[in-house]
């Protein structure tokens with residue numbers, strides 16, 4: 001799904017595509033199976049901040065990605081059962 005967010009730095013509208021992750025599935029008793037995947041975020045429309053040397057683009061991207069995932073969940077990922085944050089998806093929680 002697509003969500004629209006304002007850039008926290010310049011206020012421009014960003015268009016972000018969010019794909020829910022897939023929950024882990026256990027096939028066997030030893031715990032093997034599909035480990036699942038985290039949500040995917042794709043920036044369709046980025047602002048000038050992403051090509052600005054004074055902006056930490058990694059941090060900005062992460063911020064935008066997290067807000068986009070929150071927004072997508074708020075819009076109804078009812079059946080979604082995967083990681084809720086990028087940190088969780090990466091196992092950093």
Ligand SMILES: [Zn+2]
Pocket residue numbers: 007008009010011012047048049050
């Ligand atoms: Zn911006």
